[in-house]
Amino acid sequence: MTGFTGLPAHAGPSRASTSCSATLGTLFSPGLTLTEKPQTVKAKGKFADCVGGGVSRAMVKANLSGTASCTIGSISGRAQVTWDTGDMSLVRTAVDLGTGAVTGTVTAGLFAGEAVSGSLTLQPITGNCVTSPVTRAKATGSISL
16 A cells, blocks of 8 residues: 555654544445355544643544454554554554454554554444445544554
8 A cells, every 4th residue: 555655664652652532434345244254444533632652633544454343353554644643654453353352563653663452342323234334434542652
C-alpha cells in the first residue's frame, strides 16, 4: 500500500508512549458469519483522551485481512495514525476476534519501536452472524503504544 511509505524508521522509541480510548468503524468483506472465512477489513476512526507522549487524539485508518468468524479468528495488517500534533505513526497490528486482543508494533514515525497493545469490542451495525453476515461493526476499547 503506497500510503505507508516515506516515513523514516527509527532505531528506538522517539517519545514516551501513550494510551488512548479507541472508536473505529469497521467494514468486513465478505462479512462475518458463524463459519471462519477469509476476510478483508477496513477500519477508520479515532483515538481520544490520550494520556502520555505529548498527544491527545488521533485519526486512524487501517487495512487488515485474515480468516475469521463472529467468534474466532485473527486479522492483521497495517494502520496509519495521524496525531493532533501533525505527527504520524505507521503500525503493524493484529486483532484476535475471539478475545478482542490487539497486538503489534509501531514501525515508523512517532513512537517508532513501541509495542502496541489493547482490547477492542465489536458491536454489529449491519448483520447478526446467524441469518446475515456482519459487514459493518463499531469497535470500541483502549489502545496503548
